[in-house]
């Protein structure tokens with residue numbers, strides 16, 4: 581029997597190469613090794629303000645791009661979180677087990693609270709509890725994520741232990757699975773690449789726009805002019821080469837930077853060509869799928885139906901364990 585795997589992505593904007601290298605590419609490579617469930621986590625997305633008119637389009641966009649990037653609906657389940665109400669039901673139960681102090685320590689909460697000072701809501705604070713429910717509703721054992729999510733998976737384990745200790749062993753302890761690129765930095769070179777910050781290259785970006793964005797990307801800031809030698813270890817463009825370029829090109833970039841043998845623009849051009857080449861099939865498939873939203877809607881619908889069955893079963897077991905199921909039968 582294959583172990584079950586769960587992961588999610590928020591429909592908060594364009595899917596970028598950070599999501600791709602940190603998560604989606606890894607997900608696609610795991611389809612045959614695990615029983616895979618992927619969710620477009622719209623309830624997580626609304627913990628920061630979203631435009632209700634744009635939301636349906638964002639959901640379809642993120643689902644479509646994930647399918648185009650390798651999530652094969654025939655070999656995995658892809659569904660929309662809000663179509664399976666048991667996620668929030670189980671999250672409520674987990675709220676009663678989660679110490680406030682644990683939530684206060686979450687780095688993502690602190691970062692998002694700083695970004696959205698005008699809307700620091702309770703959902704943003706308890707986001708990791710809903711994430712624990714997402715995973716445990718399907719008793720998933722493996723959760724492939726980027727590094728930013730590891731703290732949340734640790735909390736999910738903590739919640740699992742508390743539930744199992746109080747109510748009996750129902751849930752397995754989920755483990756994170758990191759890709760070889762767990763943290764891709766944004767083109768500003770300073771913050772994590774994010775959908776909600778304008779520091780990304782999206783998976784459907786045109787070749788012209790990829791070059792436009794890369795040509796102004798921050799490199800080693802101590803390299804002030806072409807003739808200055810630089811330090812590739814301080815350069816995000818070099819870091820990206822490691823994920824898109826051949827070993828020879830990676831060496832060429834590092835040596836050329838250290839000796840001032842090449843300029844940053846030359847180095848970026850090579851990277852741009854390689855990113856364009858890797859993203860080409862994804863972009864083409866996504867553009868074709870954008871013309872067929874009915875197919876994507878159907879994938880989400882049938883995914884939700886399959887999840888619903890598993891979710892109902894788990895909730896029956898949870899309620900039984902907690903003592904919330906009443907019956908007229910005498911004991």
Ligand code: AQP
Nearest residue numbers: 590592598599602603725726762763764773774775776
């Ligand atoms: N920069 C990144 N490097 C590596 N992995 C990343 N992930 C996100 N950014 C990077 C991983 O992608 C998966 C889906 O992410 P998400 O949509 O759930 O939320 P996020 O981590 O908050 O992603 P963003 O792009 O930064 O979205 P916004 O701006 O809306 O907050 C996760 O596995 C994540 O680790």
